[in-house]
Amino acid sequence: MSNTNTPGVWSFFLIFKAGSGNLLTDPQVMTSPTLERGLFGGGNSGRFFEKFPEQHVCSGYCKFFGLSSLIDMSSAYQHIIPGLHTFSGEYLLLTMSAPPPTHETIDLGPLLGVPRLWCGLWQLSSNAWGSAPVSKIRKSMGDTVDRGFTAFDMCFPADHYGSAEIIFGQFRKSCGTHPDLVVGATKWCVFKTIIPDRTTVEAAVRERMLRMQSEKVDLLQFHWQDYEDKGYLTALEILDELRSDGLITALGLCNFDAIRTDEICTHLGPGVIVSNQIQFSLIDTRPLHGMTDVCSRHGIKLLTYGTLCGGFLSDRWLGQPAPDLYSGDLTPSQRKYLDMILKAWGSWALFQTLLRCLRDIADEHGFDVSIANIATRWVLDQPGVGAVLVGARLGITSHLEDNLRVFSPACKLTEQDNHKIEVVLAQSHGRRMITTIGDCGAEYR
16 A cells, blocks of 8 residues: 555555456455465465565455455456556556545534544653654644644643644644634643632633634633632633633633532533543543543543553554663653553553553454554543544654544444453553542642
């Protein structure tokens, strides 16, 4: 399989035997001994795969897009089919194009049709994740939008916002006539004691607008550090007023636990809060113990981060020894998630069992499905989850193609898949983390 120069359009190969009229597209058919003997002559598929590796690509690609049957095509029309070529006078190769999987979308209050995979820009806050020139970052953002990942989430470090909001604002302003198609979600995080009056709250919102070069904030996510200080209710009342005044499109929460989320939604009334951004993964399943019930009761969506545990839930770590927690090769996120895996969730050996389980499931699902795909799909399938936020090292690495596979038919998890995953999770301490660590966001307080 290869990419064309047209964004969002992929090329693939279909191979069939000259004169047979049968176009082979289904990997299950490909493995049929009867058909294999008929097509390859005595079961010599190994030599065929060696000579025409595109055939393997074709079968996986077709499963990736949910194709599941033979297509009959008379050899009488072979001479008029574009892209048709003959090899050794026996096999024919037809190149065709098809669109990639369609993004799943959700509505977050007035924000309609938002994709269920977001690009997280928190890594722009520090060089600890690597750095790239702004020109490369903007180009990567353009590639990201071209692939349908049109929602970006920005960070709030403890003492400054970093450059994420500024870079996003510059990028969206350069998007031409449709900058409104790109969604920017940012945060106002209150870590120190403040008096949340109208002047203070509005100043924080207008600072976000200024940095993002926007007439309003698409989604403002609010974090309040000290639960003992009920000033968060006053601050949210004022934010709701600013939303009514047109400075904010949608209002969300960030790292609030189930009790306070329920309290806030009840206090403000229906439809004011649209989301809560929290950590959620196969390792950290705390949201399943209370938070998802709150979401159902108030009609809000979870925006989840840490879904891949800083990249640990990926093929990269399958079969690898546990890294040194203090290794300079680890990012800050990886240190946090490794500490959680080893001290709160279970052990590295059990984590390897989980990775092997996910790899086996991915192999059963077909072409190029990754461990990260399965881990992401699992979270997307959980109740209350609106979108998964995937951290992006823009201008350094790109996982757009892999991320897009999450929406393919090949990534649809079955009851059997979920059972296999649950068998491994049941061996961990994941269900106890709600008490050993605390509810969602407790680790930051």
